[in-house]
Amino acid sequence: MLIQIVNLTKTYTIDGNIETPALRGVDLAIEKGEFTAIAGPSGSGKTSLLNLIGALDKATSGSISYEDKDITRIGISQLALFRLKEIGFVFQAYNLINTLTAFENVEYVMLLQGIPLSIRRKKAQEILNRVGLGEYINRFPHQMSGGQQQRVAVARAIVAEPKVILADEPTANLDSKTAESLLDLMRQLNQEKGVTFIFSTHDKMVMDKAKRLINLHDGKVVK
Amino acid sequence: MFTFLKIAFRNIIRNRRRSLITISAVGFGLAALIFIWAFVDGAHIQMTENYTSLLSGHIQVHKKGFQAKEQLEINIPNPQGIVSGIESNPKVLAAALRIKAFGLAASAQNSSGVLILGVFPDKEIKVSSIAKRIKEGKFLESGKDNSIVIGRRLAENLNVVLDDKIVLMSQAFDGSIASAAFRIKGLLDTGVEEIDKGIAIISYKAAEDLFVMQDRASEIAIRLKSVNDSELVASQIGQALNSSDLEALPWQEISPILKQWIEFDNGFIWIIVLVVMIVVAIGILNTVLMGVLERRREFGILLALGTRRRQIIMTVAWESLFLGVFGTIIGLILGYFLSLYFGKTGINLTIFTQALNAFYVDAFVYPKVSLGHTIISTSLVLITSIIVSLYPAYHAANLKPVDAIRSI
Ligand SMILES: Nc1ncnc2c1ncn2[C@@H]1O[C@H](COP(=O)(O)OP(=O)(O)O)[C@@H](O)[C@H]1O
Ligand SMILES: [Mg+2]
Numbered sequence: 210m211l212i213q214i215v216n217l218t219k220t221y222t223i224d225g226n227i228e229t230p231a232l233r234g235v236d237l238a239i240e241k242g243e244f245t246a247i248a249g250p251s252g253s254g255k256t257s258l259l260n261l262i263g264a265l266d267k268a269t270s271g272s273i274s275y276e277d278k279d280i281t282r283i284g285i286s287q288l289a290l291f292r293l294k295e296i297g298f299v300f301q302a303y304n305l306i307n308t309l310t311a312f313e314n315v316e317y318v319m320l321l322q323g324i325p326l327s328i329r330r331k332k333a334q335e336i337l338n339r340v341g342l343g344e345y346i347n348r349f350p351h352q353m354s355g356g357q358q359q360r361v362a363v364a365r366a367i368v369a370e371p372k373v374i375l376a377d378e379p380t381a382n383l384d385s386k387t388a389e390s391l392l393d394l395m396r397q398l399n400q401e402k403g404v405t406f407i408f409s410t411h412d413k414m415v416m417d418k419a420k421r422l423i424n425l426h427d428g429k430v431v432k
Numbered sequence: 433m434f435t436f437l438k439i440a441f442r443n444i445i446r447n448r449r450r451s452l453i454t455i456s457a458v459g460f461g462l463a464a465l466i467f468i469w470a471f472v473d474g475a476h477i478q479m480t481e482n483y484t485s486l487l488s489g490h491i492q493v494h495k496k497g498f499q500a501k502e503q504l505e506i507n508i509p510n511p512q513g514i515v516s517g518i519e520s521n522p523k524v525l526a527a528a529l530r531i532k533a534f535g536l537a538a539s540a541q542n543s544s545g546v547l548i549l550g551v552f553p554d555k556e557i558k559v560s561s562i563a564k565r566i567k568e569g570k571f572l573e574s575g576k577d578n579s580i581v582i583g584r585r586l587a588e589n590l591n592v593v594l595d596d597k598i599v600l601m602s603q604a605f606d607g608s609i610a611s612a613a614f615r616i617k618g619l620l621d622t623g624v625e626e627i628d629k630g631i632a633i634i635s636y637k638a639a640e641d642l643f644v645m646q647d648r649a650s651e652i653a654i655r656l657k658s659v660n661d662s663e664l665v666a667s668q669i670g671q672a673l674n675s676s677d678l679e680a681l682p683w684q685e686i687s688p689i690l691k692q693w694i695e696f697d698n699g700f701i702w703i704i705v706l707v708v709m710i711v712v713a714i715g716i717l718n719t720v721l722m723g724v725l726e727r728r729r730e731f732g733i734l735l736a737l738g739t740r741r742r743q744i745i746m747t748v749a750w751e752s753l754f755l756g757v758f759g760t761i762i763g764l765i766l767g768y769f770l771s772l773y774f775g776k777t778g779i780n781l782t783i784f785t786q787a788l789n790a791f792y793v794d795a796f797v798y799p800k801v802s803l804g805h806t807i808i809s810t811s812l813v814l815i816t817s818i819i820v821s822l823y824p825a826y827h828a829a830n831l832k833p834v835d836a837i838r839s840i
Contacts, residue, residue: 263736289740292738293738294738305733306439306734308446309439318737321739
């Protein structure tokens with residue numbers, strides 16, 4: 210078992226009194242190497258769930274354990290370290306740091322991890338070749354298409370060899386052909402490297418690509 | 433570390449227009465500061481130089497109490513030995529003995545109160561520039577003890593011209609009536625009213641005889657190689673005098689009013705410094721804060737990836753420091769060359785001459801850049817640019833990644 214989620218709730222409080230429940234008791238287990246989609250309409254709690262799994266936000270109650278370590282109980286600077294070591298993120302769009310090239314974006318996470326220059330170089334070049342962007346390494350984000358940017362984001366997420374890659378609607382801003390090829394790439398990397406992928410979507414095509422589908426509705430998992 | 437520097441630098445390049453405006457604002461601010469400070473310093477150098485060289489000298493030695501009363505009874509006995517001692521100080525250019533007393537100058541038609549000054553012409557030339565202010569005739573010459581030099585306005589009041597005779601009257605040191613006749617050999621025009629209207633200069637020998645002041649002097653006027661050493665050398669001389677009766681006063685104490693003018697100006701400069709710092713602060717704050725607010729999402733992603741808060745703070749601080757440094761370089765070059773150029777040509781203030789003469793300032797003021805003041809202005813601008821970055825830096829570092837990423 211890689212991730213164990215028990216009775217997880219998240220309630221946002223706006224202006225100190227209006228409460229919006231986003232997750233109402235989620236129980237979920239994720240095995241190592243899964244390629245799982247969290248599906249559900251807008252507002253169903255997909256982003257909230259991924260943010261909690263990714264240690265970007267604090268749960269209201271319940272627990273999330275990585276290999277039996279409960280991350281809802283660790284402090285904020287420890288969480289940054291945990292994210293750095295264990296989790297790769299791909300967001301919906303504009304994932305990249307604008308002032309860094311594709312190569313530098315991929316290198317960035319390894320840099321934070323303190324990996325030596327020669328290894329960084331090699332790995333960044335390798336992974337960019339792997340996602341089909343070997344020739345684009347010196348381009349800045351604004352010099353690439355949306356699909357290419359998402360590929361760089363995937364490359365950046367995977368290069369540091371995290372336990373899990375969390376992707377919140379990674380194809381939402383892409384046309385269906387580009388979306389499909391990004392999903393195929395993710396699936397190939399999932400198989401080659403054995404990295405766990407959890408991604409959210411409300412797109413039927415993307416759901417079909419997933420090996421496992423978790424349906425979220427009004428903050429609850431539905432069977 | 434290097435990556436954060438790179439991100440900061442590229443952000444400045446990316447927002448070229450905004451960065452350039454900020455850098456120019458910082459540059460012009462600093463240039464103005466350097467120039468204004470150089471101008472004021474130049475004017476002050478001129479003021480002290482003009483004031484001290486005209487008559488007072490850089491340092492004066494008196495018997496204590498003379499400064500306030502200027503009476504013959506308060507005098508320095510056996511002054512020759514003291515003069516040689518003072519002149520052995522390597523920072524001293526020359527020292528001149530003077531006898532100084534109030535009296536009456538009378539012509540056939542009129543009379544007027546005057547300050548009578550007895551001087552050694554050869555020495556006086558080295559200590560003061562009063563000899564150069566002769567408008568008509570010439571200055572005293574040694575050995576000619578019945579010559580006198582008086583102010584131009586005094587001559588008008590007495591209704592006398594060159595080669596006319598006037599009589600000086602006063603009370604001598606021994607209480608007897610002092611009275612002697614002199615022939616006018618030169619007329620002074622200094623532009624300083626109290627001198628032109630009220631001074632009469634005779635030879636030291638004549639003054640000794642007139643006031644019965646043998647082997648006594650009212651003051652020793654000293655000129656140094658550099659006016660900047662006045663306070664230092666005054667205290668050295670004061671100690672060497674080794675007498676509780678005598679004192680050595682630097683020009684700051686000879687003319688407290690001049691010192692006050694300068695201090696007033698220097699106080700005023702700090703207001704300008706403050707204004708420039710505010711301009712720099714607003715300029716940089718505006719640019720950096722805008723940059724941070726625009727890049728909320730990017731900071732969110734940096735944080736999500738595991739970037740530390742202090743690394744975020746560094747990125748923003750670098751950006752601000754870059755703007756500050758570039759602005760400073762431009763400001764330094766501009767301010768320095770502006771001051772240098774006008775330091776050569778001078779700034780023409782002829783239209784204010786009348787007013788300025790009263791402050792011992794000439795028609796042309798020559799800005800002079802001081803290293804110390806340049807270092808102060810530059811560091812203040814740089815420090816401001818760093819301090820100002822703290823607010824946007826903490827704002828960026830305290831963003832919650834979830835909120836920042838949601839806000840596209
Ligand atoms: N920061 C927030 N403050 C207040 N309410 C929020 C916030 N984020 C999400 N919500 C609410 O929580 C619910 C779930 O949102 P979200 O997790 O974004 O769902 P999804 O990603 O499936 O669209 C929605 O009703 C949304 O309005
Ligand atoms: Mg969402």
